[in-house]
Amino acid sequence: MWNDILSSLQEWAPAIVFAAVSILLTTAVSRFLRRRHEATPNSNLGVVGPLTTAALIAAGLVVTILALPIGDAAHGQLLSLFGLLVTGAIALSSTTILGNALAGIMLRAIRSFRPGDYLRVGEHAGRVSELGILHTEIQTEDRDLTTLPNLYLVTTPVTVLRSGTVVSALVSLGYDVDRVAVEKQLIEAAKNAGLADPFVEVVELGDFSISYRAAGFLTEIKHIITTRSNLRKSVLDSLHAAEIEIVSPTFMNQRQLVGDERFVPAAMRRSPTPVKQTPEARIFDKADAAEAKERMHQELTKQQAVVADLEVQLSSSAFEAERAQLDEQLVREKLRLEALQAVITEASL
Numbered sequence: 001m002w003n004d005i006l007s008s009l010q011e012w013a014p015a016i017v018f019a020a021v022s023i024l025l026t027t028a029v030s031r032f033l034r035r036r037h038e039a040t041p042n043s044n045l046g047v048v049g050p051l052t053t054a055a056l057i058a059a060g061l062v063v064t065i066l067a068l069p070i071g072d073a074a075h076g077q078l079l080s081l082f083g084l085l086v087t088g089a090i091a092l093s094s095t096t097i098l099g100n101a102l103a104g105i106m107l108r109a110i111r112s113f114r115p116g117d118y119l120r121v122g123e124h125a126g127r128v129s130e131l132g133i134l135h136t137e138i139q140t141e142d143r144d145l146t147t148l149p150n151l152y153l154v155t156t157p158v159t160v161l162r163s164g165t166v167v168s169a170l171v172s173l174g175y176d177v178d179r180v181a182v183e184k185q186l187i188e189a190a191k192n193a194g195l196a197d198p199f200v201e202v203v204e205l206g207d208f209s210i211s212y213r214a215a216g217f218l219t220e221i222k223h224i225i226t227t228r229s230n231l232r233k234s235v236l237d238s239l240h241a242a243e244i245e246i247v248s249p250t251f252m253n254q255r256q257l258v259g260d261e262r263f264v265p266a267a268m269r270r271s272p273t274p275v276k277q278t279p280e281a282r283i284f285d286k287a288d289a290a291e292a293k294e295r296m297h298q299e300l301t302k303q304q305a306v307v308a309d310l311e312v313q314l315s316s317s318a319f320e321a322e323r324a325q326l327d328e329q330l331v332r333e334k335l336r337l338e339a340l341q342a343v344i345t346e347a348s349l
Contacts, residue, residue, distance in 0.1 A: 011069035018067045022060025029056060050101075050133055058086070096151075100134040103150035107136070116291025118161040118221055121153060127287035139287045141225055161221050167195060168215035169231045170203065175210060177244055185242050186214035189234035193227060194218075222288075225279060296344050303337045 030053045065078045108131070113119060118127050119138055124146055126138035135147050173182055183200040190198030195216025204211040214235055218227055239246055310330040317323045 015064055015067040015069070019060070019064045022056070022064065026053060026056040026060060029053065097134065099151045100149050103154040104133040104135075106154055107131070107150055112158065113160045114291075115294045116287055118224065120159040120161070121148060122156050124148060127284045127291075129284075129286040129290045139284050143285075145286065161224065163219055163221050164217050165221060165224070166215050167193075167218045167224065167227050167231060168213050169228070169235050170211060170213055171235055171239070171246060172206070172209040172211050173239075173244065173246065174208070177210075179210070181242065182212060182239075182244065185238040185244065186212060186235060189238035190214050190216040190231060192234040192238070193231040195227070195231065222284070293344075296340070300337075300340050300344060303333065303340055307333050307337055 033052060061082060062079065065082065066075060068075070068078075070078075113128055115128050115131060119125065121138075124138065124140070126140035126146060128136065129139045129145065130137035133150075135149055136153055137145055137147050140146055171186075179202070186200045187198045193216070196219060198214070198216035201213040201215065202210060203213045214231065216231075218224060236246070307330065310326060310333060314323060314326045314330060317326060
């Protein structure tokens, strides 16, 4: 009995060993590539890692099947079955998983947007908080996280808002209000909202009112929500201060009015608005963190290049004084590199 058990173990030992080695190797390589990708997110490891893991799993299964103590005919049948399963899986997922993976590779190659950028895709809008091989995550203006398949991003027009985008507000006023006076107040409102190079457009000449568009250029895209609100507030304050009614000429009210009474709020004394944190700091917290991490990795890449360049100069220098100066500079740059690596490691925890 024991001889039969030992004999069976000896026959199955190669297959068991190959299976165990394959599992350990795949796990180790997957963890290594994941850590490398977290340390250098700008690299292609986000694409190479999953493909490498899948290839190792497939190779491990093939080697294990070949090591099984069965006949050649059974080996061929199992390998054929494995091939059919792989082919079927690829065929069934070609329009989804494979399509999203290829779209992710395309987006990484084009690099039309990065973590922290503000996107508008169809009915979705927000700042990029994560770039994956199969999906892209954005943080919306409601602070929610929306996951968009990469295939959707390459088949739908994507608008990336950059510094210098135009922020505007629409307002409709009656024909009895002088256009020049309106433009003057709207330009002043855009300036008060912090917009550069403000301008005013006449959008539409309606049956009862004129539609004006007060606009200007926003230099800091991170504050787009606050700036939009501030522009509308400034339009209200500026027009009311000039006693210009923001009301339809067809407006009717049952109250009896006296003379030229206007519908503008009474002037009131306003205390200075205390400086407080903008809502974008909380709304786009994950997107800000992703952008900061991206910038740190860019700084790390630059610092590594500086250290490598100094090492080359030091090795090729033939003068003692120059070597001493380069060695001292190299020590400083290496300390800076170590400090930057420590910050990135702490931020990744």
